[in-house]
Amino acid sequence: MSDILVTTGITRRFGAVVAAEGIDVRVAEGSMVGMIGPNGAGKTTFLNIVTGYIKPAQGTVEFRGRDITGLPPREIASLGLTRSFQIAQLFGTLTVIENVLIALGVATGRAQSWWHPLHDRAAVAEAGELLHRFTLDHLAGQRVDTLPQGARKLLDITLAMVRKPGLLLLDEPTSGVSAEEKFDVFDILVRVLRAEGTTALFIEHDMEMVARYADRVLALADGKVIARGAPKDVLGDAEVRRLVIGVED
C-alpha cells in the first residue's frame, strides 16, 4: 500500500523548547494511525506543521507525493488533507446545519457567491446527509454554542470531512467527551472514515482507545519518535510505558 503522507526530518523549536526534532513519519493509505505521547511531546506541533499552521525550521512534508511544506492551511485543505481540533473550532453563533452549509459552500466554491442563498435546497439536502452520517441530523437547527461536548467534537470532524479528504488528522477527538460517549464518537468516526476510504491519524491519550482503533501507533516524547509499529508492540514497549503511560516495569 502506498504512503499518503511522508514527513522527513521535521524540526521545530520554540526558543529553548524542542517541539519537534527530526520527525520521520510514513502513513499508509487507508490506515488508522494513533499518535501518543506525554504532554509537550510535540504531537499537536506535528499536526500544525503538517497542516500548514506553522512552518518547520527543517524537514519536508509530502502529501500524495507532493511537497506541501509551508503551504497555507487553506491550500493544504483543498488538496485533501484536513484536520479536527482538540478544542472544536466551530461557528458558535450559527446553527449546526449552517456550519456544514458554510463548509460545503467553501468546498464547492459556492462561498464565493453573494447572490445565491446559503440555504439552497440541494445544499441543505447534502448537508443533511452529512449530518445524518455523523448522527447529528436531529441537532441540525440547534445553535452550536448550546451543543454538548460530544456533538461539538463530531461536528468539528464533520466540517473536516466535508471535502471528502484523503487524509484526516484528528487532534484528541474525544478530549472533553464523557467516558460513556467516547466509544460512540469513535465508532461513528471509524464507520464514516471506512465508508469514505479516508486515511486517519489521531492523537489520543486514552490507550484503550488507541489499542482498539489504531492499525499502527507512533509514540512521541520530547519532540522525537520513540517507537512505532503495531499497537500491541508499541504499547508494550518499556520506554513507551515509562514515558507515555507512566508505568515502570
Add this chain to the structure above:
Amino acid sequence: MAGRATVVTGVVTVALAIAGAWLPTWALFLLTVALGKGLAVLGLVFLMRAGLVSFGQGLYYAAGAYTVGFLSDRVGIHDIFVAITAAAIVAVALAALVGLLMVQYREIFFAMLSLAFSMILYGLLVKNEAFGSTDGINVAPPAFAGMTLGLPGLRIALYLVVIAICVVVVYAAHRYVLSPLGYLAHAIKDGEVRVEYLGASVRRAVYAKYLVAAGLAGVSGALVSLAVGHIDPEMAYWTTSGEFVFVAVLGGTGGVLAPLLASVVFEVGRSFASAYSPYTWQLTLGVVMLLVILFLPRGLWSLLEVRGLARQR
C-alpha cells in the same frame, strides 16, 4: 423569507417615494441626508458582522464627497450619476490600497489603524488649499442626465435618487447576507482558524468586505455632499467615523434595513435634540446610547425581531 423581504422593501420604498411629494422641505432634506449616511453605516455593519469595527469610514465618506466636490468645482462635471459613480470608484480604489494593510489586523488594532488612516486624510485636507483647507468646497446643485432643476424640484429629485440607490443597495445587501459569502462573515467572527482550514482565505473575504464598505461610504459621501451643497475636512474627522459606529450600534447588525432605520432615527433625534436643547444634545445622545446598550444590546432592529417583523441574520 426573500419574498417577504421584497414585499416589505417595495412597500416601504413606494411609501417613502410618495411621501416625498408631501413632506416639508426640512423633512425631505433630513431624510435625504439620513438615508445617504445610512449607506455608510450599512457598509460598516458588513464589517461588524465579521467582527471588525472600523473607526475610519470617514476616510471613504470624505473621499467620495471630495470627489464630487472636485468634479463639480474644479472640473465642471455636475451630472449626479457621473459624480456618484466616480465617488464610488475613488473610494474603492483608495480602499484597495489601504485594505492591503488593514486585512492583516483585527480587533482594536483594526479599529485604531482605520482611524489613523482617516485622520491622515483629515490632516491632508486641512492643510491643502487646493481642497479648500478648513473652509472646504461648495458643491454646485447637480444635473440629472443633462437637466438642471430649481430648488423644490431639486430636493425631490435628489431624495428620489437616494431612495432608488437605497433600494438597489438594500436588495443586493439582503441577497448578500443570505448567501454563503454573507454567512462567511459570521464564520470569520466566530472562528477564523476553522475558515482557513475549510479552504477559504479569510484575508480575501475581509478584503472584499472592506472594499464594499468603502464603496458604500463613498456613495454615501457623494449623496450627502450633493444634498448639503458643501464639503469640509470634518467629513474625514474621527467624530464622523464615530457617528457611523454610533448609528450602527443603535440599529444593530441583525438586518440590512437596520442601519438606514437607525440613521433616520439618529438624524431626526439629533435635529430635534439640538433644536430644543442646543447645549445638551450630545448629553441626550449619550443617554440614548447608554439605554440602547443596556436594554437593546442588539440595537433597535431587535425590537422588530421580537415583534416578528424582521427575520434576517
